[in-house]
Amino acid sequence: MEDQDKKTVNTAPAENGTNVQADVDEIMKKYDRESNVRIWEGVPKYVVSGLLIAFSLFLMWMNLVSTWSETKRRPLFLGLVILLVFIVFPMRKGAVQRVNRIPWYDIILAIVGASPYLYFFFNEQDLMIRATRINQLEVVLGIVGALILFECCRRVVGLPILVVATCFIAYAFYDGKSLKRIVYDLFYTTNGIHGTPIGVCSTYIALFIIFGAFLEATGISNFFISCANALAGWATGGPAKVAVISSALCGMVSGSSVGNTVTTGSVTIPMMKKTGYPPEFAGAVEASASTGGQIMPPIMGAAAFLMAEMVGVPYSDIIRRAILPAILYFTGIFLQVHLRAKRLDLKGIPRNELPKWGQLLPKIYLLIPLVVLVVIIMSGYTMARSAIIATILCIVISLVDKAVDTFFYHQKNDTSIFTFLRALENGARNCLSIGIACGVAGIIAGVVTLTGLGQIFISAIVGVANGQLMIALFFTMITCIVLGMGVPTTANYIIMATTCAPILVTGMNMDPIAANMFVFYFGIVADITPPVALAAYAGSAIAKANPMKTAFQATRLAIAAFLIPYIFALNPAMLFINSTPFQVVQIIITSFIGMAGVAAGLEGYLIKNMNILERIMVAAGGLAMLIPGTVTDLIGVGLVVVVIVFQLLHKDKKAVA
Numbered sequence: 001m002e003d004q005d006k007k008t009v010n011t012a013p014a015e016n017g018t019n020v021q022a023d024v025d026e027i028m029k030k031y032d033r034e035s036n037v038r039i040w041e042g043v044p045k046y047v048v049s050g051l052l053i054a055f056s057l058f059l060m061w062m063n064l065v066s067t068w069s070e071t072k073r074r075p076l077f078l079g080l081v082i083l084l085v086f087i088v089f090p091m092r093k094g095a096v097q098r099v100n101r102i103p104w105y106d107i108i109l110a111i112v113g114a115s116p117y118l119y120f121f122f123n124e125q126d127l128m129i130r131a132t133r134i135n136q137l138e139v140v141l142g143i144v145g146a147l148i149l150f151e152c153c154r155r156v157v158g159l160p161i162l163v164v165a166t167c168f169i170a171y172a173f174y175d176g177k178s179l180k181r182i183v184y185d186l187f188y189t190t191n192g193i194h195g196t197p198i199g200v201c202s203t204y205i206a207l208f209i210i211f212g213a214f215l216e217a218t219g220i221s222n223f224f225i226s227c228a229n230a231l232a233g234w235a236t237g238g239p240a241k242v243a244v245i246s247s248a249l250c251g252m253v254s255g256s257s258v259g260n261t262v263t264t265g266s267v268t269i270p271m272m273k274k275t276g277y278p279p280e281f282a283g284a285v286e287a288s289a290s291t292g293g294q295i296m297p298p299i300m301g302a303a304a305f306l307m308a309e310m311v312g313v314p315y316s317d318i319i320r321r322a323i324l325p326a327i328l329y330f331t332g333i334f335l336q337v338h339l340r341a342k343r344l345d346l347k348g349i350p351r352n353e354l355p356k357w358g359q360l361l362p363k364i365y366l367l368i369p370l371v372v373l374v375v376i377i378m379s380g381y382t383m384a385r386s387a388i389i390a391t392i393l394c395i396v397i398s399l400v401d402k403a404v405d406t407f408f409y410h411q412k413n414d415t416s417i418f419t420f421l422r423a424l425e426n427g428a429r430n431c432l433s434i435g436i437a438c439g440v441a442g443i444i445a446g447v448v449t450l451t452g453l454g455q456i457f458i459s460a461i462v463g464v465a466n467g468q469l470m471i472a473l474f475f476t477m478i479t480c481i482v483l484g485m486g487v488p489t490t491a492n493y494i495i496m497a498t499t500c501a502p503i504l505v506t507g508m509n510m511d512p513i514a515a516n517m518f519v520f521y522f523g524i525v526a527d528i529t530p531p532v533a534l535a536a537y538a539g540s541a542i543a544k545a546n547p548m549k550t551a552f553q554a555t556r557l558a559i560a561a562f563l564i565p566y567i568f569a570l571n572p573a574m575l576f577i578n579s580t581p582f583q584v585v586q587i588i589i590t591s592f593i594g595m596a597g598v599a600a601g602l603e604g605y606l607i608k609n610m611n612i613l614e615r616i617m618v619a620a621g622g623l624a625m626l627i628p629g630t631v632t633d634l635i636g637v638g639l640v641v642v643v644i645v646f647q648l649l650h651k652d653k654k655a656v657a
Helices: 024-031 042-064 070-088 104-122 124-130 136-156 159-174 179-187 196-217 220-232 238-254 257-275 279-295 300-311 315-344 357-378 383-407 417-451 453-465 469-483 489-499 501-508 512-527 534-543 547-557 559-570 581-603 612-626 630-649
Strands: none
Touching (some): 042 070, 042 383, 042 417, 070 104, 070 124, 070 136, 070 196, 070 417, 104 124, 136 159, 136 417, 159 179, 159 489, 179 417, 196 300, 196 357, 196 383, 220 238, 220 257, 220 357, 238 257, 257 279, 257 512, 257 534, 279 300, 279 512, 279 534, 279 547, 300 315, 300 489, 315 357, 315 512, 315 547, 315 559, 315 581, 357 383, 417 453, 453 501, 469 489, 469 501, 469 512, 469 559, 489 501, 501 512, 512 534, 559 581, 559 612, 581 612, 581 630, 612 630
């Protein structure tokens, strides 16, 4: 996310974001713990960079060549992550960092913290043979390993997930489990810290993060923004539409709501303010769109691959099911910004200030790695191998791009071996927070397995729901939003899939894909839902707006994320599950019209300003059409048509605001 070579054709008007760009690092450090790093210069900088590059290369080797068992790979991965965390991340967020300084106690913590994991790695066979018969030294090592993992989590992820994990461990003691049993289950088995989350993270999630770093290095993010500008920058309220489109495209790759909000928002938010959008609205548009990037196929912030593994279905099934809800989400935001622009009479950017399609289309080859990645995964390649192939392809395409710029356009292109080394460095750095978060998420999953807490959750919510799916969905939604606060996308989904999805699958007999999509959506919207709402707060910092007002605006813009999961949970036809071709066509048409109705009701504008009765009618009609079913569709169409006719008949009269 930082220090990347970004080279594309003109992205936006030159003046856009000039004043804001200087504040981007500061905002990232405030709201995104991954950006709060130590400052290294000179030889120490090269040493630290070399360690991170070596870590990325090691991950590739481990997944392509190594024949180690999972019980060896996982502790070694986490031990190396902990070592690097103490080298890269300081103790306090926002503190003034002295150049080339790492305190003595951080060196000790790094060595002591990594030691239990390395002990597990070197003694894995003996530990597996002895099983629960661990000695006192191994109990102490397990406790130390867990405590220092928690300290790493505090530094790079934040407190919310730590509070949740601590409560789960406390419950294990309350449930009568001994200290030795808890340490054994959570540290020396593949059910806890070294469980599925770390297993998945150390294989393909880490490799996809590295792939994402290479995509950024090849300039694909700027290319997305350029295309969005050419496509919609000239339209009514163009900058806001550019923010929606570019954030959808960039966000699915970045895997970070906050990171995407700041990097794309530094360009789009000043453009929106300049056009005439209120600061809170501008920050909210970027935050809601960037958060939505996590639910956008084909990558979904790497959660698409994880969901395929957790649910036990092909990757192609996940992206096929996820596509309509994701497009509806962005349609809802897009229509709201359009209607707000119409109501405020806002214009777009002059065409002569925008990139030209004649410049962009020859660069379409920049998308080849992304396209090839999806194709080879759907062709049956393993996800780890696919990520490495796509990463190598990024390098090839980047070199082609350099040749094209140099020989055909006579433009300077700074791509070099250092571009690729920085991509490896950034990829490794971005892996650290995900690895730590997955380790802590493994504790939560481990306690659920150890204590049978999952069954207790299921019994409690099913008991309260008394057989009513809507009530069960509501309580599951609240649980997901609370558990998802401040947690990175992949760890977020792991927690939701472990604790919340079984409530719906086992307790309410819901389709597994629909249940996992439901909990994933509500885990993700925690990034824009007050009181935490980190993405919204980051957007407000760039927009220089009130943080809480921005968060509420973002929640309002993301209304689709609060409606659509209920709809596909009640009727999975929206996910193309158990549906006929006719139903699919019907759902697509009525869903988009319905989303338009909801957006119009929220903004109070359709053909002209609407009064309160018209707003209620058109919103109710939109909701009815979003619910799959012929009867609800007919009711919804009727309500929306009545409002449209009434507005047309009274078009020239002054509407009641």
